[in-house]
Amino acid sequence: MNLTLTIIGQMIAFAVFVLFCMKYIWPPLMNAIEARQKKIADGLSASDRAEKDLMLAQDKAKDQLKDAKAKAAEIIDQARKREAKLIDEAVAKANAERDVILAQAKAEVEAERNRLREDLRKQVAALAIAGAEKILQRSIDEAAHADILEKLVQEL
Amino acid sequence: MAAGELTVSSHIQHHLTNAKMCTVDGSVAFNKACSEAGFWVLHIDSLAWSIGLGILFLWLFRKAAVKASSDQLAVPGKFQCFVEILIEFVESNVKSTFHGKSKLIAPLALTIFVWVFLMNLMDLVPVDVLPAFAGWVGATFFGMDSHDVYMKIVPTTDINTTVALALGVFVLMIGYSIKIKGVVGFIKELTLHPFHTKNVFVQALLVPFNLLLEVLALITKPFSLALRLYGNLYAGEMIFILIGIIGLLQLPLHFIWAVFHILVIVLQAFVFMMLTIVYLSMASADNH
Structure with a gap:
């Protein structure tokens, strides 16, 4: 154990080293560490936020999909109903038209038959008169016997 | 070993002697010529190795610091990570123990830790390698007897180094005491503790006793610091030499x-x- 002047030299060296470390080594490294810690913390919170945003967006997308599906089903339903309605209307209209046409045709046929029957009756009356004239061999006073003839025509 | 005991003990003695430098009659003298110089001797091997290792530490860490501050958010390299782990380690130790605010304590702790570690690390270099090399250099280039070339490569086995460190810490202790408590507060702490009474006369009797106790307690701290480090490393070095x-x-x-010594250093x-x-x-704690 021999204490010498070396102590002073070592103390000076020690002081210089500590001062250098305090000025030029510790602060920049500590600043860098703190800056990086902050960056990491920011990044972590940002990723948390992004995850939350993603969840929200997924929920929203799901809701929208559900809405769209419901709307599509509604539209299809409406279209079906409309189709059925259109078909019913068309059938009804066609039926009505058919009835009208049938009625007209029936009426025409009836009118034609009536007309023919009238003609026939007139011809029969004329034939009856002609036959009666021939049988009686004389001319019948048409004016005097019109009532008889009329009666005959009625009977035919 | 023909000369037996003498050779062995002189070998050990050679290993345990520092390279000395002093002035004798106005000119620079070395080693044995300095035996009369007493306190006014420089152990140039301790100084050279400790300052060299200190500069190595500062240079390496400064490199990391420059890199870190050039782009604070860049991905750090492996060495920078290592340095930052050390810094975080020291920082957490300081934070858990020292509750005041100080810009000095943490860098001081880092410097002590790394510097002392590097100086201790020299203990793991095989004991004969560097002294033998120094002897060879002295004999070959300076025409010296290689037994006259001394080289102790572990600065912490020189009590001057550990005392210097402890004295540096001691100066800071006094400085912090005075800065936090004031001169009066510091004197009060030394004289009114641990025995304190309201009675002025009894207190006057107790003051010398308190002073003795407190000064002893204060002085013991740097002593224990210096001697603990010196003793451990000196003993380790001794055993390396004996082996x-x-x-x-x-x-x-x-x-x-050596494996065990890794733990020790x-x-x-x-x-x-x-x-x-x-x-x-x-x-720097205000209450005693």
Whole structure:
């Protein structure tokens, strides 16, 4: 154990080293560490936020999909109903038209038959008169016997 | 070993002697010429190795610091990560022990830890290699007897280094005490504790006793700091030297002791750092 002047030299060296470390080594490294810690913390919170945003967006997308599906089903339903309605209307209209046409045709046929029957009756009356004239061999006073003839025509 | 005891003890003695430098009659003298110089001697090997290792530490860490501050958010390299782990380690130790605010304590602790560790680390260099090399250099280039070339490569086995460190811490302890408590507060702490009464006369009787106790307690701290580090490293070095003289068998023994010593050198550096922090936080604590 021999204490010498070396102590002073070592103390000076020690002081210089500590001062250098305090000025030029510790602060920049500590600043860098703190800056990086902050960056990491920011990044972590940002990723948390992004995850939350993603969840929200997924929920929203799901809701929208559900809405769209419901709307599509509604539209299809409406279209079906409309189709059925259109078909019913068309059938009804066609039926009505058919009835009208049938009625007209029936009426025409009836009118034609009536007309023919009238003609026939007139011809029969004329034939009856002609036959009666021939049988009686004389001319019948048409004016005097019109009532008889009329009666005959009625009977035919 | 023909000369037996003498050779062995002179070998050990050679290993335990520092390279000295002093002035004799106005000119620079070395080693044995300095035996009369007393205090006014420089141990140039301790100084050179410790300052060299200190500069190595500052240079390496400064490189990391420059890199870190050039782009704070860049991905750090492996060395920078290592440096930052050390810094975080020291920072957490300081924060858990020292509760005041100080820009000095943490860098001080880091410097002590790394510097003392590097100086201790020299203990793991095989004991004969560098002294033998120095002897060869002295004999070849300077025409000296290689036995006159001394080279002690572990600065912490020189008590001057450990005392210098402890004195540096001691100065800071006094400085912090005075800065936090004021001169009066510091004197009060030294004289009114641990025995304190309201009675002025009894207190006057107690003051010398208190002073003795408190000054002893204060002085013991740097002493224990210096002697703990010195003793551990000196003993470790001694055992390395003893193992080194027993021939071939030294290899397994040296390995075992070196492995154990890895623990010792880290632990001693850590203890020195921790105690420095503890002493300084005690010095700056306001209540006793």
